[in-house]
Amino acid sequence: MTVAQPATEQYKVFEINLTGTSQGNPYEDVVLSASFFNALTGEKMTVNGFYRGQGRYSIRFMPAAIGEWSYVTHANDSTLDGVSGSFVCVLARGNNHGRVMLATDVQRGTVLVTGEEENLSYRFSYEDGTPYQPYGTTCYAWTNQSEDVQEETLKTLAQAPFNKIRMCVFPKFYDFNTADPEMFAYEGSMEQGFDHRRFHEPFFENLDHRIAQLDALGIEADIILLHPYDKPEWGFSDMGADDDMFYLSYIARRYAAYKNVWWSFANEYDLMPQKSKEDWRRYARVVMANDPYNHLRSIHNCRILFDYNESWITHCSIQRIDVTRTTECVSDWRKQFHKPVIVDEPGYEGDIYWGWGNLTAQEETRRFWEGVLRGGYVTHGEVYIDKGEQLWWAHGGKLHGESPSRIGFLRSIMAEAPADVVPIRETPYASEDYWDVTVMTSGEDWRLFYFGFNASLYRDMVLPENGEYTVDVIDTWNMTIDRLPGTYHGKAHVDLGRKQYMAVRICKVA
Amino acid sequence: MTVAQPATEQYKVFEINLTGTSQGNPYEDVVLSASFFNALTGEKMTVNGFYRGQGRYSIRFMPAAIGEWSYVTHANDSTLDGVSGSFVCVLARGNNHGRVMLATDVQRGTVLVTGEEENLSYRFSYEDGTPYQPYGTTCYAWTNQSEDVQEETLKTLAQAPFNKIRMCVFPKFYDFNTADPEMFAYEGSMEQGFDHRRFHEPFFENLDHRIAQLDALGIEADIILLHPYDKPEWGFSDMGADDDMFYLSYIARRYAAYKNVWWSFANEYDLMPQKSKEDWRRYARVVMANDPYNHLRSIHNCRILFDYNESWITHCSIQRIDVTRTTECVSDWRKQFHKPVIVDEPGYEGDIYWGWGNLTAQEETRRFWEGVLRGGYVTHGEVYIDKGEQLWWAHGGKLHGESPSRIGFLRSIMAEAPADVVPIRETPYASEDYWDVTVMTSGEDWRLFYFGFNASLYRDMVLPENGEYTVDVIDTWNMTIDRLPGTYHGKAHVDLGRKQYMAVRICKVA
Known part of the structure; x- marks a missing residue:
């Protein structure tokens, strides 16, 4: 049987849906895959399929090469085996740039000028070469909320400046966040227990839908696969290694074809001592074996950083471990790990009782500027406990804070920066003049200085x-950019108005 | 010749004034000392005298023991030799508590409860046993300003909360601080050079007077003996080791009898590479040989901490070396040096262009609270460049900032704290509950929690x-203390109003 399918855009999901046995436990018993072949490029890929209940099976494939792809299925259930078909992959359009990858992987094969490789090591890129700078946010359990809250979250995200979201698969049990979800990932119930070998299809159909909606908004889904904030009646944090791996294989087979997926193996891995370091490594291997697209992978800490030098980790996903010195440490972490550094928990805007969640919007914004200008990336969160039922960091819903607009302002400024900007401390231009200011530089042609809490x-x-420079005075809190009249060389006297959170940008114009 | 003198109070200066030769260079040629003997205690001390021009000589002595002291002079000038006399030392009165010493030196011989020695290691005490907690300020060159500015400085200090001042002997040449003083420490002139073997008596008479005035105000004079902010026409930072030691010997002989003197061998020693580590050690020996009272000694850094473990150093006098993490490091420095930690430059309130001098009053105050509650001490400075001709940090004059009153508020709160308070991190009471809050504790009976920039x-x-506790909500910025109604045990719900810079104090009352 050969079925011709409608055309699929590059990097989007091509899905084969099949019907087969529902006897026994197909989640465990049926092994299904498909081989895809592009006659134009000669490229061949095999991807694993997954069961979705009631005799339904799917295989999801994300084509990168354009042209006609043919495929044939392989299965230990004869009704699923040998199904063939083809589809045409057409050029990506609009905002579709493919996966986010390490810049070094995207640029592979490009001849680089000396030093550029080193700089690329700390960056991301879409696979079509478009630069990607993560400006993430955090809604741990948003897909475990009621339908209307999920919809509201998406509406909020559509207006917000964020292009990555940290989100769990499993529900979260923690302060202000103790309700049971309407659906669970497994068949069973809190009363009778869950069957860790049978997934609950409606739960995953919702997750499919939400990840696709995030993709449509240009938002990367940084999926937190396991986390410690569990309750005994749920038990998803302590299923044992075999069930963990069964789950991880399923997730990878189901979601790897979504271009906007990242794998975060754990939130606060060190609060799950029941899982060893070696467990995390083999969990990563399970996901990698079922993810032919090599999506980004990391793991997140509470108090003890994971060793991000481990080869299966593509980038750092850090929680600050000091109350005071937070995203300033990006400079150290770059040196320590030689990978892109995302400070996924720099502390959040809000008024909760814990120090990780009672930052002013000014301080949250300051941490973004510090981290970004040191060559890292920073992730937002919001935990106001007196502004409505939902706390953004856990439930999603509405944003109430004042930092998101400022984060958007920073994002817009960094989007205009030259491609080769680096923290000045890592250049020959570093100078004692800059001991008290955080600076990004592109040679001597473009510089962005940030003065943080200092008020000059x-x-x-x-x-x-030599040369003439424009000078922009940037108020990062009030989101204004004032260009000084004329151009300057040698020296520019810049009035900063004794205000905190000021920045100065200089650009060579002649 | 025996001269009976009027009674002298304990710890105050008893001065012998003599007339002798003015031939040759008495600063170099005449060796003068006096032996003092207290018949009541059997105590005997020998102190060195100094020349003050025009055939005048002085020997200054600070008696600690009450009763009659007799003395006899020794000199290589026969007119100065063998002069004897006596005076009666009477009990200290009022605010006179003697020198500030290491608490361990004052408590020597006292039977301590286990653990108390360790705690004492980080503290100061007046020699009569009265606790002393330094709340210092900084006026580097105040005695090198015009007469009226010096008088204004004293008037300001009389109203300010400070009980220590960092001050240089030599004038300072630096931004906003480039005027030549009216008087120099040496004979000579900028045009013709200075004679490093002949001191200029009016300069030192003024310094005598100013140190005595500080003492009357209860302010310790933390005298900075050498510093790098010099200009070629002055040249006092680079006189060479022999002249440095000639000067240091003179200073020690002239000022050691003032109870409120501390020796700070350098401001920013690491900016004077012309002086080796070994130079500083022998400079210390010169001062110690001429200071029979063993005044406190330290040395201050710019970017590289001195090794405060060196035995000649009594306490740490630190400049923060990180822009963000400043007095938080007190916790580390206590562990590293096992001596009292004074953060003499935590950054200053002001609006200068450098990051060390453009802190808001809120941030300056925050650094005080952080440092003090971690078991250290913090020193104030102020550098507003748009509030009058004088910048307090260099010239003295008037204070304009908003931090001094808050520092006074902190001082008053700490003055009421039990004597045995320690940072909670160094006690068995330390807990993960306190990872985000800085806490001082006296067992379980008294605790002071500081939430810094976090706004809950x-x-x-x-x-x-067990027990009943009062709970005080302290707004460290608005300087209010609100006691919650009633008493509490087990738990107290404390409204913090989503305000920054809040503290909570609990006291056991039953």
């Missing part, structure tokens, strides 16, 4: 004598 | 189940 009346900026 | 709506404070 003015500062004389040192400029090269 | 409320926090439930954990209290012992």
